[in-house]
Amino acid sequence: MKQWTQGWLSYSPKKDCGNNKFLKKISFQGFDKESVILQNAIKELEIGIAGMLSVKTEVTFEEQLETGIQIVKNNEIHSEGYNIEEKEGILTLQASDERGMLYGIYALLRQISMEKSLTDIKIAEQPGSPFRMYNHWDNMDGSIERGYSGKSFFFVKEEVVVNERTRDYCRLVASVGINAVVINNVNVVGPATYLITDRYLEKVKEMTDLFSGFGIKLFLSLNFAATIELGGPNSADPLDPEVIKWWEQKIGEVYAKIPNLGGFLVKADSEGRPGPFTYGRTQADGANMLADIIKPYGGIIIWRCFVYNCQQDWRDYKTDRARAAYDNFIKMDGDYHDNVILQIKNGPMDFQVREPISPLLGGLKKTNQMLEVQVAQEYTGHQIDVCYLIPMFKEILEFKTYCAKEHDTIADIISGRTLGNINTGFAAVINTGNDKNWTGNDLAGANFYGFGRLAYNMKLTAEEIAEEWIRQAFSNDTEVVEKVLKILMESRATYEKYTTPLGIGWMVTPHVHYGPSIDGYEYSRWGTYHRADHLGMGVDRSDKGTGYAQQYYEPNAAMYNSMETCPEELLLFFHHVPYTYTLKSGKTLIQHIYDTHFEGVEEVEAMMASWATLKGRVNEEIFTVVTERFNKQLANAKEWRDQVNTYFYRKSGIADEKERMIY
Ligand code: GCW
Numbered sequence: 001m002k003q004w005t006q007g008w009l010s011y012s013p014k015k016d017c018g019n020n021k022f023l024k025k026i027s028f029q030g031f032d033k034e035s036v037i038l039q040n041a042i043k044e045l046e047i048g049i050a051g052m053l054s055v056k057t058e059v060t061f062e063e064q065l066e067t068g069i070q071i072v073k074n075n076e077i078h079s080e081g082y083n084i085e086e087k088e089g090i091l092t093l094q095a096s097d098e099r100g101m102l103y104g105i106y107a108l109l110r111q112i113s114m115e116k117s118l119t120d121i122k123i124a125e126q127p128g129s130p131f132r133m134y135n136h137w138d139n140m141d142g143s144i145e146r147g148y149s150g151k152s153f154f155f156v157k158e159e160v161v162v163n164e165r166t167r168d169y170c171r172l173v174a175s176v177g178i179n180a181v182v183i184n185n186v187n188v189v190g191p192a193t194y195l196i197t198d199r200y201l202e203k204v205k206e207m208t209d210l211f212s213g214f215g216i217k218l219f220l221s222l223n224f225a226a227t228i229e230l231g232g233p234n235s236a237d238p239l240d241p242e243v244i245k246w247w248e249q250k251i252g253e254v255y256a257k258i259p260n261l262g263g264f265l266v267k268a269d270s271e272g273r274p275g276p277f278t279y280g281r282t283q284a285d286g287a288n289m290l291a292d293i294i295k296p297y298g299g300i301i302i303w304r305c306f307v308y309n310c311q312q313d314w315r316d317y318k319t320d321r322a323r324a325a326y327d328n329f330i331k332m333d334g335d336y337h338d339n340v341i342l343q344i345k346n347g348p349m350d351f352q353v354r355e356p357i358s359p360l361l362g363g364l365k366k367t368n369q370m371l372e373v374q375v376a377q378e379y380t381g382h383q384i385d386v387c388y389l390i391p392m393f394k395e396i397l398e399f400k401t402y403c404a405k406e407h408d409t410i411a412d413i414i415s416g417r418t419l420g421n422i423n424t425g426f427a428a429v430i431n432t433g434n435d436k437n438w439t440g441n442d443l444a445g446a447n448f449y450g451f452g453r454l455a456y457n458m459k460l461t462a463e464e465i466a467e468e469w470i471r472q473a474f475s476n477d478t479e480v481v482e483k484v485l486k487i488l489m490e491s492r493a494t495y496e497k498y499t500t501p502l503g504i505g506w507m508v509t510p511h512v513h514y515g516p517s518i519d520g521y522e523y524s525r526w527g528t529y530h531r532a533d534h535l536g537m538g539v540d541r542s543d544k545g546t547g548y549a550q551q552y553y554e555p556n557a558a559m560y561n562s563m564e565t566c567p568e569e570l571l572l573f574f575h576h577v578p579y580t581y582t583l584k585s586g587k588t589l590i591q592h593i594y595d596t597h598f599e600g601v602e603e604v605e606a607m608m609a610s611w612a613t614l615k616g617r618v619n620e621e622i623f624t625v626v627t628e629r630f631n632k633q634l635a636n637a638k639e640w641r642d643q644v645n646t647y648f649y650r651k652s653g654i655a656d657e658k659e660r661m662i663y
Helices: 036-053 098-113 164-175 190-196 198-212 241-257 283-297 321-332 390-398 410-415 442-456 462-473 478-498 556-561 568-574 589-612 620-652
Strands: 025-029 058-061 068-073 082-087 090-095 122-125 131-135 180-182 217-222 263-266 300-304 340-345 369-374 425-429
Touching: 036 058, 036 098, 068 098, 082 098, 090 098, 098 122, 098 164, 098 462, 131 369, 131 442, 164 198, 164 442, 190 198, 190 217, 190 241, 198 217, 198 241, 241 283, 263 283, 283 300, 283 321, 283 340, 321 340, 369 390, 369 410, 390 410, 390 442, 390 462, 390 478, 425 442, 442 462, 442 478, 442 620, 462 478, 478 589, 478 620, 556 568, 589 620
Parallel strands: 025 058, 025 068, 068 090, 131 180, 131 425, 180 217, 217 263, 263 300, 300 340, 340 369, 369 425
Antiparallel strands: 082 090, 082 122
């Protein structure tokens, strides 16, 4: 049970690997004994070591050890980073601050959990990005927008909840190096508007303090029209002196109670949410107004760039939703104040299984930027279908934008290397809920774990992260490690094969976003079209089409602009392509669609067969939950395969060369 409910921190018994000898005595040097982070770190060490190796540890302070673990403050280590080194029986962990010390302790526990020897160990890690953040889309009534793991554990029936699970959550989060969390949905409606009022501040403070003890800054999503909804001035115009005065007072009240609050996340002028555009003001006017007020308290305003026209006419071929974030934000590059960070979704559309990288990232050259990805599997299988997302996040980080002569990848931009700034970050809409195993499908735990590890150390490979997680959360049994690793590493490609082809995206059941509905959004207002006719499909985003490709720097713009040089996996995103067009594989587009959809289903069957052999080798609850999900995934994959293939057969009139279709 513990293994099922505690994720990668279950601390179940492990092989000694010669590690016991280091663990009997641990001495802290130079750290404040009274600090809550230190107290929490000690507790974690004690339960971890007792659980895994049945050793009882003695903790001392300022003692020079002959053998054991010394945890030493050293101001030369990078902030939030740590060094671990073993020499002649002494294992030294050095950090310059408490977060680094805590992360180092979790790294030690990770080694023990993975049954790696601590003898001769040498590890040095430092954070890839200053803000490493989970965004929760939890509503105050306990529901979670795009949540697939049960209900909220932050809010129950419009009350803020702080309990043992909140603490366990902090442990999981801190153990992977996350240092900031937004607890409520970016769509702030109803009671969530009141989170910044006396009705909730006490409870939010309690949670903020608990988080602080694990080095995590708590942030709140804000309703830009809170002035109106909370009985202030009847306007949300960011340049109206009455509005400004109201916010000064409100933010003053909030920080008087919660001085360690991180700041606010704002979704404005987006999908029906109010914002500065309503008053003829710019996004910068809105963000800066709040940022100036919060600045004296050390707070940050994170401003989302998900601003687009969601009332589009499908007959209109000129308007392109993909262009929206760039068009809406590029003009004001340089106008945003220092403590504003623009939070930009990885792709120009919305978290599809395959999208190009948003040209706004790096398009902005004078503005703080934070990358937003979605770990919650809204468009990638609802945590029913397995879809390990870290390989996709790696691709995003490694993308070369050409925004500068050097340091021009997305990883560079969000680490601050490109612009030399410190207010940058990496955020994920996270996939947790009150399901016992946190993530619905246990295999989705790899994404919960993996995002944090990757944000902390962007050099880790997707395989390394997956293997760390499997060993800690499932087992060190080689067969388990190898088989689960293979399933995870292939899962995204498989998902992509049986769903939407070559970057076109969507074709999902409207609103729910699970299962196929090829024309579900085709004649809607959402700007998400595949434009399939009897000759071909795809959206022309070249200079002859919507011109979206021109939002990139060269040579990317030219590469995407031409059908010949466009990366094939994005072909239909950028071009309207005939079904008879020959791909690099030598297959026609239509045959490629048929083949990949058959392959996708076969791959799910192979994964299931491999998983079935692990009965008895992984925890029983995990085995059962994952098996159930696989059964559903297979049904989903078949439905996608048959609907997509039949649809395009009917449109094109071109039969499958292998004569597999009978519909
Ligand atoms: O894709 C959309 C989701 C909405 C979400 C929105 C956003 C929180 O379907 O549920 O709202 O993205 O990112 O704001």
